[in-house]
Amino acid sequence: MLPTAVLFSILFFFRPALGAPACRSSQTDDESASSITSHQSEVGTTIISATSIIATSTEIASSTSTASATSPSATGNATSSVALDSTFLYELDATSVHSPIISTNTGLSVDGQVYIVDAEGTSAETIAQYKANGKTVICYFSAGTWEPNRPDASSFDASCVCAAGESFTDDGFTSDENKLDDWDEWWLDIHSDSCKTSVQSVMTTRIEKAAAKGCDGFSNADQQHGNTAQDQVDYLLWLSSTAKANNNMLIDLKNAGSLLSEIVSAFDFSVIESCHEWDECDIYDSFLAAGKPEFMIEYGNTTSCPSMSDGQHLLVYSENDLNSGLITLVC
Numbered sequence: 001m002l003p004t005a006v007l008f009s010i011l012f013f014f015r016p017a018l019g020a021p022a023c024r025s026s027q028t029d030d031e032s033a034s035s036i037t038s039h040q041s042e043v044g045t046t047i048i049s050a051t052s053i054i055a056t057s058t059e060i061a062s063s064t065s066t067a068s069a070t071s072p073s074a075t076g077n078a079t080s081s082v083a084l085d086s087t088f089l090y091e092l093d094a095t096s097v098h099s100p101i102i103s104t105n106t107g108l109s110v111d112g113q114v115y116i117v118d119a120e121g122t123s124a125e126t127i128a129q130y131k132a133n134g135k136t137v138i139c140y141f142s143a144g145t146w147e148p149n150r151p152d153a154s155s156f157d158a159s160c161v162c163a164a165g166e167s168f169t170d171d172g173f174t175s176d177e178n179k180l181d182d183w184d185e186w187w188l189d190i191h192s193d194s195c196k197t198s199v200q201s202v203m204t205t206r207i208e209k210a211a212a213k214g215c216d217g218f219s220n221a222d223q224q225h226g227n228t229a230q231d232q233v234d235y236l237l238w239l240s241s242t243a244k245a246n247n248n249m250l251i252d253l254k255n256a257g258s259l260l261s262e263i264v265s266a267f268d269f270s271v272i273e274s275c276h277e278w279d280e281c282d283i284y285d286s287f288l289a290a291g292k293p294e295f296m297i298e299y300g301n302t303t304s305c306p307s308m309s310d311g312q313h314l315l316v317y318s319e320n321d322l323n324s325g326l327i328t329l330v331c
Contacts, residue, residue, distance in 0.1 A: 081136065082114055082136060082217075082250055082268050082269045082292075082293060083293065084288075084291060084292070084293050084310060084311040085293075085310075085311070086113045086114050086136070086269075086293055086313070087111065087112050087113045087114070087313055087330075088112045088113065088114040088115075088116060088295045088313055088315070089102065089110055089112030089114070089115050089116065089315075089324055090116045090271075090295070090297060090315060090322050090324070091115070091116070091117055091118075091322065091323065091324040092116075092117070092118045092121075092140060092322040092323070093321065093322065093323040093324075094323065094324065094325075095121050095122060095123070095126065096122070096123075096126045096129075097115075097117075097324055099115070099129065099130050099133040099135055100133040100134060100135070102324055104324065104325050104326070104327045104328070105325040105326065106328060108327060108328065108329075108330065110315075110324065110327055110330055112135070113134070113135065113136060114135070114136045114138060114269075114295070115130050115135045115136070115137050115138065116138045116139075116140055116219050116271070116295075117130075117137065117138070117139060117140060118139070118140050118141075119139035119140055119141045119206065119209070119210050119213075119215065119218065120141070120150070120151060122139065124213045124214055127139075127213060127214040127215060128214055131214065131216075136216045136217070136250070137214065137215055137216050137217075138215065138216060138217045138218060138219045138250065138252065139210040139213070139215035139217070139218050139219065140218070140219045140220050141206050141210075141218065141219075141220060142185060142220050143203055143218075143220055143239055144187065144188060144220075145183075145185035145186060145187055145188060146161040146162075146185065146186045146187075146188055147184070147185050148184060149184075152202060152205070152206070155201075155202045155205075156188070156198060156199065156202055157194070157195060157198040159189075159194075159195070160188055160189045160192075160194075160195035160198050160199060161186055161188060161189075162178035162179070162186045162187045162188070162189065187227075189227070190227050190231050190232070190234075190235045191227045191228065191231045196235070199235075200238065200242075203239065203242070204242055206218075207239075207242055207243060207246050207249070208246055210246075210249070211246040211247050211249055215249065216249065216250055217243065217249045217250025217251055217252070217268065218243060218249060218250075218251060219251075219252050219254060219271060220252075220254045220271075229262075232256070233262050233263055236253070236256070236263050236266070236267075237263060237266055239251065240263075240266035240267060241266075250268045250269070251266075251267055251268055252267060252268060252269045252270060252271050252295075253267040253269075253270050253271070253287075254270070254271040254272075254273075255271070255272065255273060260283065260284060260286050260287070261286060264286045264287055264290055264292070265290065267287075267292070268292060269287065269292050269293045269294070269295060270284055270287045270292070270293075270294050270295065271295045271297070272284055272294055272295070272296050272297070273296075273297045273298075273299075274297070274298060274299065275296060276296070276298055276302075276306050276314075277298060277299075277300070281294075281296070281312075287311075288309060288310075288311045288312070291311075292311070293311045293312070293313060294311060294312045294313070295313055295315075296312060296313065296314040296315070297314075297315055297316075297317065297322070298314065298315075298316045298317070299316070299317050299318075299319065299320045300316070300318070301318065301328075302316045302328075302329055303328075303329065304329075305329065305331035306331070308331060313331070314329070314330070314331035315327050315329070315330060315331075316328050316329035316330075316331075
């Protein structure tokens with residue numbers, strides 16, 4: 001989701017053709033949930049052959065399994081680690097926050113070991129300061145949606161954005177299936193070959209910029225609506241491989257619980273929103289089983305910590321806004 005304060009804003013509305021198969025719910029639930037059979041998937045520069053996606057993610061894990069323990073130093077990037085006992089701070093509004101400990105609007109002290117911050121709204125100097133204070137810095141951008149206010153919004157092929165801009169000004173094309181609920185973001189088409197090329201080009205540039213800036217990893221690989229399970233798994237594995245090719249950067253899986261069993265080995269930790277509210281936290285248990293932490297976020301007025309397992313960490317924000325000043329509970 002786009003932070004409310006962004007240093008560089010470009011308002012650019014696409015009006016693509018509305019017939020792209022990934023931009024409407026053209027697959028049945030059975031098709032989306034169907035088992036993934038023998039295939040070949042191009043991930044980075046390596047062609048991976050597998051009889052199932054489980055085997056594919058296992059192959060990736062064999063070469064990247066140390067990332068969740070310790071990431072090697074390379075030109076100032078990816079020098080830190082994320083472990084089961086790592087605490088976190090999620091801040092997408094401010095251009096910088098205090099470190100090593102912040103104080104919220106209610107006077108609560110938060111000492112997060114992993115700082116998840118906006119990739120563009122946070123300067124290289126601020127990232128260096130966080131790292132000097134012992135923080136692992138994860139840089140946020142949306143890998144599954146088009147955000148109209150991002151500086152590189154115009155870099156996407158218009159036909160690969162699902163009806164963006166229509167609902168801003170009129171009733172127009174109102175299929176909620178094309179839009180991320182409650183946020184001004186639209187799903188990207190990663191189904192067609194041409195769109196996969198377009199989207200991957202933009203994401204590669206984002207990852208490379210984050211690595212050059214000093215980010216230890218990047219965050220937000222939300223589940224894309226309207227693409228098949230095969231499309232989504234291939235794309236997420238490509239993101240993981242591209243992150244590892246850039247100074248062995250860490251990568252989290254944000255939400256996308258329905259795909260976990262196929263791809264958990266390719267990701268270093270998970271970020272989960274509102275799973276306690278919807279009573280679905282157990283969907284993500286495969287991360288804990290793999291020795292990888294779960295960073296949980298809830299919104300509202302919760303005043304007591306729920307029952308949690310080792311490796312689960314929770315921040316509660318008083319509003320639907322990832323501003324660290326709004327944190328009211330740390331579990």
